[in-house]
């Protein structure tokens with residue numbers, strides 16, 4: 001059987017640095033493909049339709065929900081976000097590892113469906129640093145920043161449900177940890193297969 005590809009789900013409070021870490025991982029590892037979500041929020045900064053997100057209207061999102069097009073979706077910071085079934089199926093069919101950058105509600109829905117999915121939670125080093133990162137990013141209004149910080153308190157409570165937790169203090173260190181998690185899951189599969197093949201051979205089966 002060909003390598004089936006792993007699903008890696010990365011969640012974090014807004015501003016903890018998950019997009020930056022996932023972007024850096026994608027540049028380093030061509031075996032990993034991003035899942036591009038649908039959202040009803042407006043594009044931010046240089047974001048492009050089909051690259052960061054598929055930006056859709058509320059009625060378009062409703063249609064997709066009614067048509068059972070999402071593998072998971074959730075309300076996050078007052079907007080709706082979802083991962084389409086098509087996105088996951090297409091990427092897995094190519095044998096790629098697929099990385100989903102979604103909130104904790106979506107992460108837990110994915111784990112219920114794909115029990116082998118790996119859930120990674122990214123923590124900021126402190127509340128002050130989380131606030132400064134959102135402010136320094138300069139892409140959200142002060143009201144949006146306050147909403148995201150207020151939601152972060154509840155989101156952090158979910159970290160214990162995840163398989164791995166990474167503290168994103170030094171960026172390079174956090175990236176190293178994320179790379180190690182992705183590589184170890186791939187290695188596990190490869191070495192288990194090799195071990196199985198060797199054992200089968202030794203047993204003459």
Ligand SMILES: Nc1ncnc2c1ncn2[C@@H]1O[C@H](COP(=O)(O)OP(=O)(O)OP(=O)(O)O)[C@@H](O)[C@H]1O
Nearest residue numbers: 013014015016017018019020133137168169170171
């Ligand atoms: N280790 C780090 N040290 C300092 N700044 C960082 C670090 N990691 C990320 N940043 C910066 O923090 C800001 C927020 O990062 P990013 O946009 O990746 O967060 P996010 O978790 O994806 O947020 P959102 O959920 O809102 O998309 C960015 O300006 C990014 O450059």
Ligand SMILES: Nc1nc2c(ncn2[C@@H]2O[C@H](COP(=O)(O)O)[C@@H](O)[C@H]2O)c(=O)[nH]1
Nearest residue numbers: 037038073074076081082083101102103106
């Ligand atoms: N459950 C889902 N959550 C998602 C999805 N795509 C993104 N997100 C999460 O939403 C917030 C806000 O993102 P932002 O780009 O507006 O800053 C963040 O936690 C994302 O991870 C999805 O498909 N499903």
